[in-house]
Amino acid sequence: MTAQAMVAEFDDIAAWTAEAVEHLGDQHAIPAACRGSASPTALAWLAEACELSAGTRLLDVGAGTGGPAAWAAKRFGVRPILLDPMPAAGRAASRLFGLPVLTADGQRIPLRADAVDVAWCLGVLCTVEDKAAVLREIHRVLVPHASLGLLVVIAARPITDPPDGNYFPMQSELVDLLDACGFDLVEQTERPAAVPLSWTRRAQEVTALISARYRTHPAYTLASQQDTRLTDLFDHGHLSLQLLHAVKR
Numbered sequence: 571m572t573a574q575a576m577v578a579e580f581d582d583i584a585a586w587t588a589e590a591v592e593h594l595g596d597q598h599a600i601p602a603a604c605r606g607s608a609s610p611t612a613l614a615w616l617a618e619a620c621e622l623s624a625g626t627r628l629l630d631v632g633a634g635t636g637g638p639a640a641w642a643a644k645r646f647g648v649r650p651i652l653l654d655p656m657p658a659a660g661r662a663a664s665r666l667f668g669l670p671v672l673t674a675d676g677q678r679i680p681l682r683a684d685a686v687d688v689a690w691c692l693g694v695l696c697t698v699e700d701k702a703a704v705l706r707e708i709h710r711v712l713v714p715h716a717s718l719g720l721l722v723v724i725a726a727r728p729i730t731d732p733p734d735g736n737y738f739p740m741q742s743e744l745v746d747l748l749d750a751c752g753f754d755l756v757e758q759t760e761r762p763a764a765v766p767l768s769w770t771r772r773a774q775e776v777t778a779l780i781s782a783r784y785r786t787h788p789a790y791t792l793a794s795q796q797d798t799r800l801t802d803l804f805d806h807g808h809l810s811l812q813l814l815h816a817v818k819r
């Protein structure tokens with residue numbers, strides 16, 4: 571992804587999200603901080619598939635503002651470690667949830683081998699050109715036979731004009747990649763469509779406040795353009811959101 575588009579989408583918006591949540595209240599934090607299109611139903615599917623439980627060391631690679639990891643900590647008592655290359659996203663996550671954050675690239679995870687019990691990587695692989703490098707690093711830091719939960723935007727056909735900096739894998743490519751990087755795919759399902767209104771309402775209130783405050787900001791315009799293009803691809807059936815559970819061989 572180009573530096574400018576990435577900073578707009580994942581750094582500027584993250585900082586504005588934390589600011590808006592602080593204004594609107596803590597109950598807005600998790601829905602607003604799930605930026606990979608995770609929903610409570612999607613997160614519950616991943617949590618059950620990965621058999622999260624109290625004390626599980628969960629590494630969230632590309633954690634963004636930290637909504638999914640915070641949800642897992644609250645619901646299952648896991649011990650999350652967040653990793654994201656965007657400094658403002660990490661600052662927003664620690665401001666909102668007080669969780670530990672590593673500001674680093676998923677291609678070079680600053681953890682020793684066998685350091686974590688489960689990894690999540692939600693809405694991230696489509697923004698990374700070298701997906702194998704990220705998957706190999708996740709494989710290295712997981713304990714043997716550990717679970718990997720993925721949320722991936724998959725292309726039904728090659729997308730010739732994706733939003734800036736997106737590299738959507740096709741199904742066969744993703745399956746081959748997981749295998750080549752040492753993971754067995756256990757299960758896959760389309761992200762459940764149903765999202766409770768109480769969740770969408772809180773996320774939308776945060777979005778509306780950000781828009782009211784920043785809609786004339788160049789980063790807001792850039793992020794909105796990316797979003798419009800993405801929505802268009804979903805609406806035309808070229809993209810779908812898939813949940814995957816894989817296990818380290």
Ligand SMILES: C[S@@+](CC[C@H](N)C(=O)[O-])C[C@H]1O[C@@H](n2cnc3c(N)ncnc32)[C@H](O)[C@@H]1O
Nearest residue numbers: 580604605606632633634656675676692693694
């Ligand atoms: C669509 S957001 C998803 C954020 C979060 N996983 C969620 O579901 O709310 C994608 C995230 O991937 C991060 N990202 C992009 N390239 C990355 C890389 N090479 N390694 C780790 N994270 C990366 C971005 O900074 C951004 O926070």
